[in-house]
Amino acid sequence: MYKSVSLSILFHSIMIILTALSLPFMTKKPIMAPPVIAVDLIQISEKTQLPFAPKAKEIIEKIKEEKEKRVVTKQAPPKITPKEKPKTVPLPKELKIEKKEEDKKKQNPEEVKELSRQSSEFEKKELFDPNKIAALIDKSKEEIAEVQKKQTLELTQNQDSRVMLDKGLTLSQEDAIKAQIYKCWNIPLGLPYDQNLLVRIRLKLNQDGTIVSSEILDHARMNRPGQGFYKVLAESALRAVKLCNPLRMPTTGYDRWKDLQLNFDAKEMLRG
Amino acid sequence: MKKIIFITVSLFFFLIQQSFAVVKIDITRGNLEPLPIAVSNFYLDNPAQFSPELKKLKLDEKISDVIKNNLTRSGLFNIIDPKSYIQSPKIAHLKPRFEDWALIKSQVMVSGKLLIDSKKRLRVEFRLWDVVAAKEIEGLALFATPESWRRIAHIISDKIYERLTGESGYFDTRIIYVAETGSKEQRVKRLAIMDQDGSNNKYLTLGNELVLTPRFNPTAQIITYMSYFKNLPRVYMLNIETGIQEVVGDFPGMTFAPRFSPDGSKIIMSFAKDGNSDIYSMDIKSRIVEQLTSHPSIDTSPSYSADGKFITFNSDRSGAQQIYVMKSDGSQVKRISFGEGLYGTPVWSPRGDLIAFTKIFKGKFYIGVMRSDGSGERLLTENFYQEAPSWSPNGRVLIFYRETAGGKGGAGASSALWSIDLTGYNEKKINTPTDASDPAWSGLLSK
Numbered sequence: 001m002y003k004s005v006s007l008s009i010l011f012h013s014i015m016i017i018l019t020a021l022s023l024p025f026m027t028k029k030p031i032m033a034p035p036v037i038a039v040d041l042i043q044i045s046e047k048t049q050l051p052f053a054p055k056a057k058e059i060i061e062k063i064k065e066e067k068e069k070r071v072v073t074k075q076a077p078p079k080i081t082p083k084e085k086p087k088t089v090p091l092p093k094e095l096k097i098e099k100k101e102e103d104k105k106k107q108n109p110e111e112v113k114e115l116s117r118q119s120s121e122f123e124k125k126e127l128f129d130p131n132k133i134a135a136l137i138d139k140s141k142e143e144i145a146e147v148q149k150k151q152t153l154e155l156t157q158n159q160d161s162r163v164m165l166d167k168g169l170t171l172s173q174e175d176a177i178k179a180q181i182y183k184c185w186n187i188p189l190g191l192p193y194d195q196n197l198l199v200r201i202r203l204k205l206n207q208d209g210t211i212v213s214s215e216i217l218d219h220a221r222m223n224r225p226g227q228g229f230y231k232v233l234a235e236s237a238l239r240a241v242k243l244c245n246p247l248r249m250p251t252t253g254y255d256r257w258k259d260l261q262l263n264f265d266a267k268e269m270l271r272g
Numbered sequence: 273m274k275k276i277i278f279i280t281v282s283l284f285f286f287l288i289q290q291s292f293a294v295v296k297i298d299i300t301r302g303n304l305e306p307l308p309i310a311v312s313n314f315y316l317d318n319p320a321q322f323s324p325e326l327k328k329l330k331l332d333e334k335i336s337d338v339i340k341n342n343l344t345r346s347g348l349f350n351i352i353d354p355k356s357y358i359q360s361p362k363i364a365h366l367k368p369r370f371e372d373w374a375l376i377k378s379q380v381m382v383s384g385k386l387l388i389d390s391k392k393r394l395r396v397e398f399r400l401w402d403v404v405a406a407k408e409i410e411g412l413a414l415f416a417t418p419e420s421w422r423r424i425a426h427i428i429s430d431k432i433y434e435r436l437t438g439e440s441g442y443f444d445t446r447i448i449y450v451a452e453t454g455s456k457e458q459r460v461k462r463l464a465i466m467d468q469d470g471s472n473n474k475y476l477t478l479g480n481e482l483v484l485t486p487r488f489n490p491t492a493q494i495i496t497y498m499s500y501f502k503n504l505p506r507v508y509m510l511n512i513e514t515g516i517q518e519v520v521g522d523f524p525g526m527t528f529a530p531r532f533s534p535d536g537s538k539i540i541m542s543f544a545k546d547g548n549s550d551i552y553s554m555d556i557k558s559r560i561v562e563q564l565t566s567h568p569s570i571d572t573s574p575s576y577s578a579d580g581k582f583i584t585f586n587s588d589r590s591g592a593q594q595i596y597v598m599k600s601d602g603s604q605v606k607r608i609s610f611g612e613g614l615y616g617t618p619v620w621s622p623r624g625d626l627i628a629f630t631k632i633f634k635g636k637f638y639i640g641v642m643r644s645d646g647s648g649e650r651l652l653t654e655n656f657y658q659e660a661p662s663w664s665p666n667g668r669v670l671i672f673y674r675e676t677a678g679g680k681g682g683a684g685a686s687s688a689l690w691s692i693d694l695t696g697y698n699e700k701k702i703n704t705p706t707d708a709s710d711p712a713w714s715g716l717l718s719k
Contacts, residue, residue: 168295177297185302186379189348190439190668194625202294229438239379239404240302261296268300 185240193270203260210246237264306350310378312364321388338425347698370406394418442664452707489532492714496530542572564602578624608646623667630659652696
């Protein structure tokens with residue numbers, strides 16, 4: 001017992017000495033350390049969730065309806081039967097014929113497989129949809145948003161299980177909230193910009209984005225002498241929050257954003 | 273047992289993590305648009321108290337109009353059209369329905385009423401409402417003789433401005449300037465004083481002699497200026513209330529470009545002799561004169577810093593006219609302007625951080641500001657001819673004068689007063705009955 005312990009101590013101390021000797025500060029040569037670069041880790045959702053214009057929503061709904069009309073069943077993908085393909089894939093007729101001919105000529109099993117995959121209901125979304133040609137030509141933002149929404153909507157269930165693990169909002173979700181508040185906040189222009197101009201407001205939100213309560217965290221500072229400007233600033237921030245009520249929040253992950261802290265800082269804007 | 277410890281420890285860490293899980297979002301941008309404000313008309317609380325003459329004056333309307341005009345001119349407020357107001361002035365003043373005011377997109381609302389008290393004084397009550405937060409944020413009652421209704425309106429405007437921007441206002445102030453009439457060859461120049469919005473215009477001198485560069489002292493009751501009385505150009509002092517006028521100092525030559533120190537105890541000016549001018553200060557009480565610069569060049573346009581510890585002036589000691597800063601005892605002279613062109617008429621901001629100046633570059637005149645160390649030069653406006661900026665007491669607005677080119681030999685040329693924000697926006701002409709030049713802004717009358 002003692003032998004093994006003492007051996008262990010011996011080997012451990014040898015290891016410690018060896019490690020110590022190999023440490024950088026033991027070598028006399030100064031090492032040019034590379035400059036430290038701070039990196040902020042941000043979370044990025046798989047698909048950017050942009051806020052949607054009301055018009056885009058209408059388009060999304062229209063396309064959804066059209067899609068529903070086209071889809072016969074929502075069950076498992078139809079079995080590999082190349083002959084049934086023309087019924088479900090809305091490709092122009094000429095194209096279909098050509099492809100059929102090719103298939104007959106080549107008789108390549110791989111090629112057949114690919115064609116059969118086209119008929120799968122899941123893959124169809126990725127395919128070129130002739131109904132959306134007009135939408136594609138008109139490259140307005142709404143349409144882009146709409147395409148992304150379609151994809152994100154279908155991903156939500158998967159996301160949810162993943163999202164529970166990480167905290168905070170994704171960068172794009174955060175930006176969407178910022179963009180809303182920016183519009184609502186009228187910055188008082190006479191503030192002394194060489195002072196601390198940070199107002200922290202804690203919000204409690206409902207699932208639909210309505211504000212349950214808003215509270216200024218440094219409330220005591222409002223009535224301190226010589227800090228009259230702070231009261232003006234804090235009130236403007238509170239007004240911004242109220243004007244923005246209800247906030248448009250992400251549809252998922254309520255647990256992550258039910259408590260929000262907004263740090264209003266007017267310094268950058270006022271110093272110009 | 274171990275299991276329990278493990279569970280509590282892990283639960284503890286879990287809870288700690290939970291408590292730090294509040295999402296923090298930095299809001300560093302906002303809207304710099306004018307704040308939408310509704311000014312509900314003031315009303316007579318008990319019309320029977322008002323004599324028919326007073327009723328004729330329509331003070332209720334006029335006071336609201338002056339407030340609206342002040343707030344609009346500041347460029348920081350957007351007055352919502354009174355036609356869209358749903359509530360009557362009386363109810364708005366007692367118990368406003370905030371939903372109605374929010375409906376017309378106002379964020380704040382002003383209401384008020386007029387009374388005549390037992391001493392026959394006019395009593396004006398006003399309230400400032402935060403429409404979004406649905407609460408009153410300011411309320412005041414002011415008394416004065418009915419004739420001073422204009423000042424009451426200005427003081428109310430200042431209170432609103434201060435409460436909503438976080439800095440003191442500048443509406444209860446006056447402007448002194450040189451009123452000019454007559455042809456270019458036979459120009460008559462008189463000293464004139466008016467409210468900052470151009471009303472209550474009065475002439476202080478008759479125009480027998482040429483007057484230039486009038487400046488207020490901090491109490492705004494005494495002015496100093498340069499006059500060619502008996503063709504001797506000298507600095508004078510005039511008490512506006514008593515009308516007493518006197519020569520400043522006993523100099524054997526021409527004195528010009530006077531200005532008060534921030535505490536009003538000294539006058540600083542230039543004294544020219546044999547083609548050389550230097551800067552002198554004089555203590556008003558003891559009449560002790562002190563020479564601050566002694567350089568064989570032209571040193572002029574001195575202006576004290578807000579704390580009185582430094583002086584800025586312009587000098588051509590480097591070959592061209594540039595701006596310099598020195599200590600108030602004349603030591604440690606340092607050049608601060610290094611841009612192309614000529615720099616003149618430096619004026620230190622009442623806030624202390626900036627110096628306003630006139631710049632001449634390639635035949636154009638600019639009004640600009642720079643920090644007191646010469647950095648951060650920013651030109652606010654460019655024109656054919658403009659100069660002599662003067663700060664509003666809160667250091668946010670500059671007033672200056674601008675001349676138009678006119679025809680041959682300057683015929684038909686005119687000069688007028690203009691104001692501009694520190695931001696370079698909100699350029700506005702100030703209406704005067706005659707041509708005007710050399711404006712100077714007073715401090716707040718009600719400190």
